Amino acid sequence: MRSYIRFMDSVTDWIGKIFCWLMLPLVLITVFEVFMRYVVKQPTIWAWDLNIQVFAAIIFFGGSYALLQKGHITVDVFTTNMGARKKALLSLLTSFFFFFGIVILMYLGWDMFLMSWNVKETMPTIWAPPYYWMKLMVPVGCFLLLAQGIAEFFKDILILLNKPQIGGKDLI
Numbered sequence: 001m002r003s004y005i006r007f008m009d010s011v012t013d014w015i016g017k018i019f020c021w022l023m024l025p026l027v028l029i030t031v032f033e034v035f036m037r038y039v040v041k042q043p044t045i046w047a048w049d050l051n052i053q054v055f056a057a058i059i060f061f062g063g064s065y066a067l068l069q070k071g072h073i074t075v076d077v078f079t080t081n082m083g084a085r086k087k088a089l090l091s092l093l094t095s096f097f098f099f100f101g102i103v104i105l106m107y108l109g110w111d112m113f114l115m116s117w118n119v120k121e122t123m124p125t126i127w128a129p130p131y132y133w134m135k136l137m138v139p140v141g142c143f144l145l146l147a148q149g150i151a152e153f154f155k156d157i158l159i160l161l162n163k164p165q166i167g168g169k170d171l172i
Contacts (some may be wrong), residue, residue, distance in 0.1 A: 001154045008151035009068060015144065016065025019058055026054045046127045056134050060141025064148035088159035095153050102146045109138030 030140035066072050079087050088108050115121075116132040158164055 001158070002098050005151045005154050008061060008147055012064045012068045012148045013142070015061055016068070019061040019065070022054050022058050026058065029054070040129055045125070048130055049123050049125050053129070053134050059167060060137040061142055063145065064144040067148045067152060084159055084164070088156035091156045091162070092153065095149070095156075098149055099146070102142050102149065106139045106142035106146065109142055110137070113139060
């Protein structure tokens with residue numbers, strides 16, 4: 001369990017740190033398009049399509065990193081005054097909803113990708129880049145989120161068992 005947590009945390013951290021650099025081309029493409037549209041008066045046909053694809057990659061590959069860093073939105077009104085063990089227990093009890101939703105989204109995302117791949121779907125724009133690569137990000141991103149979710153589940157179990165350390169690092 002501890003080796004899985006260490007492995008998944010390091011993979012997720014690595015993926016998050018790599019994909020965060022996509023923010024730079026996202027901003028540069030946006031600035032370029034705004035310049036071309038409003039200064040030069042010749043908008044591009046590709047910038048917004050590329051922006052959508054880059055942003056999708058940031059979202060889908062960054063979701064597991066946000067889970068690792070506790071960056072997802074939570075309703076902490078109920079948990080503010082709870083101790084670590086009570087929070088871990090609540091997280092374990094509600095994790096069914098997380099796992100159920102992610103597995104369904106991953107399954108349906110895979111079907112969506114296959115359908116898109118089979119018809120060689122393109123974006124419905126003038127540039128019309130392939131759409132199926134972006135749709136592949138749904139099940140892959142869900143898989144990464146699921147894998148990190150399992151690591152977080154294991155961390156909660158360790159906290160409940162009063163063994164909240166992995167490699168000298170506290171989980172609390």
